[in-house]
Amino acid sequence: MLKYTEDHEWLRAEGDEIVVGITAHASEQLGDVVFIELPEEGRKVEAGEEIVVIESVKAASDISAPVAGTITAVNTALADAPGSVNDDALTAWFFRIKPADQGAMDGFMDEDAYRALIG
Template sequence: MLKYTEDHEWLKQDGEEIVVGITAHASEQLGDVVFIDLPEVGREVEAGEEIVVIESVKAASDISAPIAGVITAVNEALSDTPGQVNDDAMAAWFFRIKPAAGTDLSGFLDDAGYQALIG
C-alpha cells in the first residue's frame, strides 16, 4: 500500500524497509529532470532532513526524508539517467530507508487524501 507526503513523495513498505520516490504530480511540476544527488548508503537521517537534490530545467528542489532511519540503498541508475523520474515516477525510486524504531506510517496520506491534496 502506498502512502504520500504533502511534499509529493510516495512511500511503500517493502519488508522492514520503506522505498521512497516522488509522485508523478511532482515530476510534472518539475519538468525535465536533469540531475539527482542521492544520499549515501548508511547515512542516518532525521525526518524532515533534506537529503536529495533534484534539478530540472525549471528549478532545483530539495527532497526531505519523510521518516527517520538509515539509508539502506539508493537508485544509482538515477545518477546516470535522471529522466527516468519523468518517464515513470512511481518506478524511479530514490532511496530505501530502514525506519527508526517506533516509526508509524499511519499519519501519511492515502491515495484518496493525496488526490484531494493535488485537486
C-alpha cells in the same frame, strides 16, 4: 500499498524498509529532470532532513527524509538517467530507508487523501 507526503513523495513499505520516490504530480511540476544527487548508503537521517537534490530545466528542489532512520540503498541508475523520473515516477525510486520507528508510515496520506490535496 502506497502512502503519500504533503511534499509529494510516495512511500511503499517493503519488509522493514520504506522505499521513497516522488509522485507523478511532482515530476510534472518539475519538468525535465536533468540531475539527481542521492544520499549515501548507511547515512542516519532525521525526519524532515533534506537528503536529495533534484535539478530540472525549471528549478532545483530538495527531497526531505519522510521519517527518521538509516538509508539502506539508493537508486544509482538515476545518476545516469535522471529523466527516468519523468518517464515513470512510480518506478524511479530514490532511496530505501529503515525507519527508526516501524509505525512511521501510519501518519501519511492514502491515495484518496493525496488526490484531494493536489486537486
